[in-house]
Amino acid sequence: MTAAADLVLTNGEVHTLTDPDETYEAVAVRDGEIVRVDSDYEIDFLNGVETREIDLGGRVLLPGFVDAHVHMETVGRHRLRGDLRDATSPADAVDILRDSDTGGEWILGFGFDESTWDDSRYLTRDDLDQVSTERPVVAFREDLHTAALNGVALDRLRADLPESDVQTAGGEPTGVVVEDAAEVVRNAVEPGPAETADLLLAAQRDAHEKGVTSVHDMVRRSHAPRVYRELEAAGDLALRVRLNYWSDHLDAARELGLSTNHGSEFVRTGAIKTFTDGSLGGRTAKLSYEYADGDGSGQWVVPPRELHDLVRDADDAGFQLAVHAIGDEAIEETIDALTETDDPAGARHRIEHLELATDDQIERMADLGLVASMQPNFLKWSREGGLYDSRLGPARRDENNRFPAYLAAGVPLAFSSDSMPIDPLFGVHQTVNPPEETQRLSVTDALRAYTSGAAYAGFDEDRLGTVEVGKEADLVVLEGSPWERPGSIADIDVTYTIVDGEVVYEDR
Numbered sequence: 001m002t003a004a005a006d007l008v009l010t011n012g013e014v015h016t017l018t019d020p021d022e023t024y025e026a027v028a029v030r031d032g033e034i035v036r037v038d039s040d041y042e043i044d045f046l047n048g049v050e051t052r053e054i055d056l057g058g059r060v061l062l063p064g065f066v067d068a069h070v071h072m073e074t075v076g077r078h079r080l081r082g083d084l085r086d087a088t089s090p091a092d093a094v095d096i097l098r099d100s101d102t103g104g105e106w107i108l109g110f111g112f113d114e115s116t117w118d119d120s121r122y123l124t125r126d127d128l129d130q131v132s133t134e135r136p137v138v139a140f141r142e143d144l145h146t147a148a149l150n151g152v153a154l155d156r157l158r159a160d161l162p163e164s165d166v167q168t169a170g171g172e173p174t175g176v177v178v179e180d181a182a183e184v185v186r187n188a189v190e191p192g193p194a195e196t197a198d199l200l201l202a203a204q205r206d207a208h209e210k211g212v213t214s215v216h217d218m219v220r221r222s223h224a225p226r227v228y229r230e231l232e233a234a235g236d237l238a239l240r241v242r243l244n245y246w247s248d249h250l251d252a253a254r255e256l257g258l259s260t261n262h263g264s265e266f267v268r269t270g271a272i273k274t275f276t277d278g279s280l281g282g283r284t285a286k287l288s289y290e291y292a293d294g295d296g297s298g299q300w301v302v303p304p305r306e307l308h309d310l311v312r313d314a315d316d317a318g319f320q321l322a323v324h325a326i327g328d329e330a331i332e333e334t335i336d337a338l339t340e341t342d343d344p345a346g347a348r349h350r351i352e353h354l355e356l357a358t359d360d361q362i363e364r365m366a367d368l369g370l371v372a373s374m375q376p377n378f379l380k381w382s383r384e385g386g387l388y389d390s391r392l393g394p395a396r397r398d399e400n401n402r403f404p405a406y407l408a409a410g411v412p413l414a415f416s417s418d419s420m421p422i423d424p425l426f427g428v429h430q431t432v433n434p435p436e437e438t439q440r441l442s443v444t445d446a447l448r449a450y451t452s453g454a455a456y457a458g459f460d461e462d463r464l465g466t467v468e469v470g471k472e473a474d475l476v477v478l479e480g481s482p483w484e485r486p487g488s489i490a491d492i493d494v495t496y497t498i499v500d501g502e503v504v505y506e507d508r
């Protein structure tokens, strides 16, 4: 006599997303674990009086999405502060900021992307002085490496801003600051513990609505690690969180005896995160050639010597590394540095973004066993006239985000959103319907990169990423089938999100 299940999901199209993908009708869950994947007939034997049954009505059930690179506080800020992601012009951004006043001291906006505007320029001091001339106002670009300040904010922070990263016109600051100066601004508006809990819970809701059941959060000088653990202890955390700590925490993590994969069921220590170059948006990604629309070929955020030292120290301390590298020159330097580690494949060292890797670099990654941590949603900037086009020129249109090349070479591919925005189906849609053939993945491969692929990047492939007996019952139910509607995957709604066997989101 088999014990009854806590939850059965029947009458569905269950995709295991194993290799090969298998389909079944039903899944049974007990104590937060998948205990059977089978036909409706067989699963019915586990349906007891206490069992909750969900009739899927033919809907598609998949393993819950794992988003391998997010910034959860930023996601929370988009929900609770000025959300500039959909602003259509500088004037529109000013309107959104005026309406977003939540009563704190600072008026903050996040996520503007001037590359989508007809008036394609950064916000400036003049724009933001229209929001307020009495309170400090800051608007962050989508990548957080560029910020715009009003006069009050500039006056307040000016002394701490490194001159070289403060843009000027006729000797006067325009209000635009980049890189190290943008970091000073980020630190100045950092939330306290209570506000952090509000932001993370708002971000968790956002993740659940999009079918995400696990995230790798990039944290730096933040209350988030402590707050996540408090939320877990209080029973309020329904998202598996892997904390990738910024490199300036390496000494502290080492002294405290933290190392990769330490932690609880819901909160674990992940990698040490570092940078090499900046971003394409800020023309700071390090290229082996000149930008098509500006001077220079980018800049190091962390110079090569420092990178090599850090990689060695973190690797010696038993940490996985997650290294941000976008331009081909930054990628080359990163692979060189990771080559020097003890066991690159065993440590699953990851390179983040990897937007412009060459064939040769992809081969080297395959040989070393490095993980490619990439963002299919970035293809939204790869259209004609988009960001990649203007920065790199149309001749290089097919050179960015070549996901199939990684799979062909045998590089483990982990997908994520970089929270721009959290929305796996939007990312899957982009790579299934890409601007260039070099960027096209099948529906199954794209979904795998967002489930088992991302799980592998977090050492979680034995408990997450497929629908199999013994795995955690982290599941997502979709209203439509991505295989039947490949041209409109981004429009498919999430019907249920289930974490640890509990329904945490239900579309009503």
Ligand SMILES: [Zn+2]
Pocket: 069, 070, 071, 218, 418
């Ligand atoms: Zn990021």
